[in-house]
Amino acid sequence: MARLAGRRLLFAAPILLVVTFGVFAIAAASPFDPVKAYAGTAALGADAETLERLRDNLGVDQPFTSRWWHWLTSAVTGDFGQSSVLRQPVAEVIGERLVWSSLLCAVAFLVAVLTGTVLGVLAGRRPGSLLDRVVTSAAYSLEAAPVFWLALLAVWLFALQLGVLPAGGLTDTASEQVTFRQVASHIVLPAGVLAVSQLPWFTLYVRQGVSDALAEDPVRGARARGLSESTVLLGHALRSGLLPVLTLVGSRVPELITGALLVESVFSWPGIAAATVEAATAVDFPLLAALTTLATAAVLLGNLLADLLYGLFDPRVKFSDM
Amino acid sequence: MTCEPTATSGPVWRSYGVSRRSTRTVRVRISAALVAATVLAVFLVPPLVQLDQQAVDLSSKLLSPSWSHPFGTDDLGRDLFLRCVYGLRVSLLVGAAAALTATVIGTAIGAIAGALGGRADRALMRLVDTFSSVPHLLLGIFIVAMFRAGVWPVIVSVALTHWLSTARIVRAEVLSLRARPYIDAAISGGASRWRVAVRHLLPAVLPQAALAAVLMVPHAMWHESALSFLGLGLPTHLASLGNLIQGARGSLLAGQWWPTLFPGLFIIVPTLAIAGLAGAWRERINPRRRSELML
Numbered sequence: 164m165a166r167l168a169g170r171r172l173l174f175a176a177p178i179l180l181v182v183t184f185g186v187f188a189i190a191a192a193s194p195f196d197p198v199k200a201y202a203g204t205a206a207l208g209a210d211a212e213t214l215e216r217l218r219d220n221l222g223v224d225q226p227f228t229s230r231w232w233h234w235l236t237s238a239v240t241g242d243f244g245q246s247s248v249l250r251q252p253v254a255e256v257i258g259e260r261l262v263w264s265s266l267l268c269a270v271a272f273l274v275a276v277l278t279g280t281v282l283g284v285l286a287g288r289r290p291g292s293l294l295d296r297v298v299t300s301a302a303y304s305l306e307a308a309p310v311f312w313l314a315l316l317a318v319w320l321f322a323l324q325l326g327v328l329p330a331g332g333l334t335d336t337a338s339e340q341v342t343f344r345q346v347a348s349h350i351v352l353p354a355g356v357l358a359v360s361q362l363p364w365f366t367l368y369v370r371q372g373v374s375d376a377l378a379e380d381p382v383r384g385a386r387a388r389g390l391s392e393s394t395v396l397l398g399h400a401l402r403s404g405l406l407p408v409l410t411l412v413g414s415r416v417p418e419l420i421t422g423a424l425l426v427e428s429v430f431s432w433p434g435i436a437a438a439t440v441e442a443a444t445a446v447d448f449p450l451l452a453a454l455t456t457l458a459t460a461a462v463l464l465g466n467l468l469a470d471l472l473y474g475l476f477d478p479r480v481k482f483s484d485m
Numbered sequence: 486m487t488c489e490p491t492a493t494s495g496p497v498w499r500s501y502g503v504s505r506r507s508t509r510t511v512r513v514r515i516s517a518a519l520v521a522a523t524v525l526a527v528f529l530v531p532p533l534v535q536l537d538q539q540a541v542d543l544s545s546k547l548l549s550p551s552w553s554h555p556f557g558t559d560d561l562g563r564d565l566f567l568r569c570v571y572g573l574r575v576s577l578l579v580g581a582a583a584a585l586t587a588t589v590i591g592t593a594i595g596a597i598a599g600a601l602g603g604r605a606d607r608a609l610m611r612l613v614d615t616f617s618s619v620p621h622l623l624l625g626i627f628i629v630a631m632f633r634a635g636v637w638p639v640i641v642s643v644a645l646t647h648w649l650s651t652a653r654i655v656r657a658e659v660l661s662l663r664a665r666p667y668i669d670a671a672i673s674g675g676a677s678r679w680r681v682a683v684r685h686l687l688p689a690v691l692p693q694a695a696l697a698a699v700l701m702v703p704h705a706m707w708h709e710s711a712l713s714f715l716g717l718g719l720p721t722h723l724a725s726l727g728n729l730i731q732g733a734r735g736s737l738l739a740g741q742w743w744p745t746l747f748p749g750l751f752i753i754v755p756t757l758a759i760a761g762l763a764g765a766w767r768e769r770i771n772p773r774r775r776s777e778l779m780l
Binding site: 304308311416417418 | 614615617618619620621622623624626627628629630631632633703707710711714715716717727730733734737738740742745746748749752753756757760
């Protein structure tokens, strides 16, 4: 297993390299000017000599390949440059926010997986039944709904109409400290919406897996042996039906990141996503480059996780074969 | 309870309730009607209805839905139904342009990889793997941020992130075609590479590529609206559905739900309708893959 993980990581490294290279290539092809971005409005009043010195310092006149190499070699040591919009080292920006984004994603994913399994089993038990049709139609409709729209409607209903949950942020505006109670009440809406947006695909795949497994021989055999319905359903059908889904869990990381990006921006959650949007609006290249790299690393990690989970749950899979 | 005579292989509860075939037909018909309604609304309402969607009427701002304004009005007194139809028009056109571009890129790369095989195939598939490792919206945001918001950067960024699945599908199709006897027959009959590609490979690949393009339109619309919602997409004077939802945030916080609700429904309904119709089409061209999930 460790060998598989090692080999996959070895494959991941070139992908990360190519992605960072691509990021620099896109920036080089775009009309983006690092000097203006770095100096901001101060560039307007600055004399030519200062700007020239700045150009020199930032290495603008070098080809983008050497700028990329310079960035890469310092990134390895943990130095991702300086964020021009937040006026803070990029590594620090990410470090501060990563905790909150991870917390949000983890809670949402857990809720989605648990709810999705329950709904998928209920619907997959009797394909074509009323419950199945309700769950399936709801899942398809939710899958088509933009997550930011769901988030806005949730704010309207729960924060404005019912007034039961806060509309956004991490803590109340009056509060100075981040306490557990505050975070717990503020995470309900964003995590709930993110979970709902990840729920449809999970429910549908579990449903498909369970209903397919119910038609197969092991289940027929279990029924013939007179096992109870719940044992057949949970012990046999769910177990084999869940297997293909587990491999998908890791591969859904991009969708989770996309969803988190939109949800965080609706709820002003102080995570990575809010920084991404801020960085994009202000064309903060160092921050954007680091965030893109980070997200890619997360996706690759998710893929690795999917492989490992698959081997863990299916004893027939040998790691040496993968 | 009507049971299809061919369904004997599966357990009885597979055909629980009404016949699955008839529900499927009804679903396809509803989807077709909704797609037709969408296309008609998008292309006919603007020239036929002589109302100005931009007409500001501050005396009738933020009216809740009524007979004269079925979707209500926004914070500048503009009729929301008209705004939504125009928004759908912008979103659909941008989505279709992006989907078409993505399909052309995907088909070209998939066909080249499948036809050449060997090292070129491996290199191109590595490229696909690399692209799919970056979350699409993030790559889109990056491109739009670097090239500034506008119609073209949005189309390009959506197209550049959406060609991957088409490339995979087309490559698989070309690979399976290359093993067929009639291709061997054509080659041993002296057909040139070009003739094999145009006469035999292209007609077989085209339906798959067309299907992928249609299925991609809702995806592209979704991406465009997400970018616009973040304020990084289309310029605000082009009122796409994402821009409408973004613009309604102020009204929503003041308690008016309709400027937010209806543009969202205008994204969901065409998405479901296109998916329903394309699903039936897919069953027709790949009958064996019926049970596969479509997401």
